[in-house]
Amino acid sequence: MKNHISKVMVLSLFTAGLLAVPVLAHAQDPKNKNAPAASDQTTHPKPAKHGSIPFHGKINAVDTSAMTLKVGARTFEITADTKIFNNGEPATLSDGKVGEPVRGTYKKTEAGKLEALTVHFGAKTGGKPKPGNSNEN
Numbered sequence: 001m002k003n004h005i006s007k008v009m010v011l012s013l014f015t016a017g018l019l020a021v022p023v024l025a026h027a028q029d030p031k032n033k034n035a036p037a038a039s040d041q042t043t044h045p046k047p048a049k050h051g052s053i054p055f056h057g058k059i060n061a062v063d064t065s066a067m068t069l070k071v072g073a074r075t076f077e078i079t080a081d082t083k084i085f086n087n088g089e090p091a092t093l094s095d096g097k098v099g100e101p102v103r104g105t106y107k108k109t110e111a112g113k114l115e116a117l118t119v120h121f122g123a124k125t126g127g128k129p130k131p132g133n134s135n136e137n
Contacts, residue, residue: 052118054104054105055071055103056103064093067079076119077113078119081117082119084121087122091121093119103120103124104117105117
């Protein structure tokens, strides 16, 4: 009886293997339109990032001739579209002073450069007051 069961199991596994071979061969067939392409099975390209990235720190250098602003190890390019403010008022790049706090937003160009979108010179003002720091009596 055991011999009969083992023969049936071996024949069943052999039959299942024979049935699986054409399916696998069909999936590798380059003429097969239903099989996923090899490029679909590898990595997918990352979608382009949209929007802006914030930055903050102290100004290390201001170059008005090259139209760049260095904050830490990063150098931001200033374009005609960059909005610049000094203590909340419209300003120019020359208003930025080395050592002064600065914050803003930028985007990374296709060439890998950092293009400033907004630049705010001076300490951050306004905003929501912190709880417990009220001067009301």
